[in-house]
Amino acid sequence: MNPMMKVSGLTKRFGGVKVFENLSFELNKNEILGVIGPNGAGKTTLINVLCGASPPNAGQIWLEDKQVTGKLLHEMSKLGVLRSFQQANTFGAQTVRENLLYALTFSGQDLNPDQTALDLLEQFDLLSRLDEQSNKLPYGLQKVLGMMMTFLTRPRVLLLDEPAAGLEVSERPRIDAFIAAAQKAYSTSVLIVEHDMALIRRLCSRIIVLDAGQLLAIGAPEEVLSRKDVLDAYIGETEDA
Numbered sequence: 602m603n604p605m606m607k608v609s610g611l612t613k614r615f616g617g618v619k620v621f622e623n624l625s626f627e628l629n630k631n632e633i634l635g636v637i638g639p640n641g642a643g644k645t646t647l648i649n650v651l652c653g654a655s656p657p658n659a660g661q662i663w664l665e666d667k668q669v670t671g672k673l674l675h676e677m678s679k680l681g682v683l684r685s686f687q688q689a690n691t692f693g694a695q696t697v698r699e700n701l702l703y704a705l706t707f708s709g710q711d712l713n714p715d716q717t718a719l720d721l722l723e724q725f726d727l728l729s730r731l732d733e734q735s736n737k738l739p740y741g742l743q744k745v746l747g748m749m750m751t752f753l754t755r756p757r758v759l760l761l762d763e764p765a766a767g768l769e770v771s772e773r774p775r776i777d778a779f780i781a782a783a784q785k786a787y788s789t790s791v792l793i794v795e796h797d798m799a800l801i802r803r804l805c806s807r808i809i810v811l812d813a814g815q816l817l818a819i820g821a822p823e824e825v826l827s828r829k830d831v832l833d834a835y836i837g838e839t840e841d842a
């Protein structure tokens with residue numbers, strides 16, 4: 602299988618402090634790959650390194666057959682590698698429509714959303730709310746809007762850092778349903794960091810487990826999440842930490 606992104610021997614330190622060491626794994630095309638691990642395991646730092654926000658100390662990053670190690674944030678975003686943040690990422694005082702237009706303008710596209718986007722907006726209750734101020738939407742819908750804006754820029758690789766953070770458990774299935782639908786519609790390769798194991802199980806066909814900067818396990822969720830060493834890594838953690 603042709604990976605969309607591949608890392609080999611990836612190592613990151615801050616001064617003398619090692620965050621992770623010698624990570625090697627692949628993100629396949631059209632895959633949603635989960636990244637889990639206890640607090641401080643290095644998950645957010647991994648996303649920062651993959652999107653060019655923070656350079657690795659050793660190792661290589663490949664985007665398809667192109668070496669992209671050491672490229673900067675704006676270069677990676679031009680190559681189609683984008684990250685999203687924990688918060689909703691919308692312009693709160695603006696309407697849903699203005700937010701969507703901003704995303705289209707930013708990515709230099711035609712200002713009419715395509716049918717794919719319209720279908721997603723309708724399916725996820727945003728099409729009827731185009732003229733509402735985005736920060737007045739229920740928080741779960743603000744998150745969907747923020748993610749819709751990212752998908753509108755048609756990334757090849759999308760790196761999601763805890764997209765369900767701050768949401769009630771009852772609001773979460775909508776987030777992963779949206780990610781699954783948008784990933785499929787736009788054929789994006791997605792790497793997702795998330796604490797909610799139920800969400801990870803619903804969404805991911807493969808996961809990797811980081812623990813103290815090492816790649817502890819990689820494989821199907823049901824297999825990996827039943828391993829004793831993986832469960833031990835989580836002792837003392839709650840799923841909502």
Ligand SMILES: Nc1ncnc2c1ncn2[C@@H]1O[C@H](COP(=O)(O)OP(=O)(O)O)[C@@H](O)[C@H]1O
Pocket residue numbers: 615618620638639640641642643644645646647
């Ligand atoms: N900019 C930084 N400078 C120094 N240490 C950092 C920095 N960013 C993260 N770290 C350290 O790297 C480790 C991993 O952090 P992080 O990637 O945020 O973990 P996670 O997202 O898995 O909770 C932590 O020990 C954290 O203190």
Ligand SMILES: [Mg+2]
Pocket residue numbers: 644645646
């Ligand atoms: Mg984090």
